Amino acid sequence: MHPHHAEVVLRAQHRCEYCHAPAMVFNLSLEVEHLVPVSRGGAETAANWALACRACNLYKARHISGYEAESQTVVRLFHPREDQWEEHFQVVTESGELVGLTPIGRATVAR
Numbered sequence: 001m002h003p004h005h006a007e008v009v010l011r012a013q014h015r016c017e018y019c020h021a022p023a024m025v026f027n028l029s030l031e032v033e034h035l036v037p038v039s040r041g042g043a044e045t046a047a048n049w050a051l052a053c054r055a056c057n058l059y060k061a062r063h064i065s066g067y068e069a070e071s072q073t074v075v076r077l078f079h080p081r082e083d084q085w086e087e088h089f090q091v092v093t094e095s096g097e098l099v100g101l102t103p104i105g106r107a108t109v110a111r
Contacts, residue, residue, distance in 0.1 A: 002032035004049065012051035017080040018108065019056050019098050020091070028054050035079055037062040050080050059111055066107035078108040 002008070009030065014023040016030060023030050033052045036042030039062055052060070060077065068075050078088055088105030091098055100106030 001029070002049075004046065005029075005032055007046065008032045008049050008051050011046075012080075015051070016053040016056055017050045017085075018052055018060065018078065020085060020089070021053055026053055031057050033057045033060070035081065036064055040064060047081060063111055066111035068103040068107040069110065070106060071103055073103070075103045075107045077111060078104055 009023070012030075014030075015021060016023075030051045030053055032049050034042045034044075035048050035050050038044065042048050063077060065074050065076050067073075078085075083104065088100060088102045088108070089098055090101055098109055100109040
């Protein structure tokens with residue numbers, strides 16, 4: 001487990017910073033991941049750590065951008081320290097589906 005897991009969990013309010021699902025719905029602990037991967041020059045600092053569920057962490061992997069089909073462009077992915085979640089995403093109450101509202105949100109969901 002990441003040495004600063006508890007600190008990151010508290011900052012993220014016990015939920016994945018990408019899909020916003022609460023930690024209690026997962027069988028596995030949420031993971032500390034790097035917003036900008038170390039392999040891409042990201043720092044090993046609290047500002048570069050995010051709390052992610054296993055699925056979001058695996059799908060994001062080392063990516064920092066993704067294809068946005070509506071505009072047919074590559075855009076940066078959602079960044080929990082720079083972006084407001086509510087501006088980029090919406091959860092469909094009936095299905096629990098996460099929907100991107102902006103190019104950043106759509107690219108992040110697609111990734």
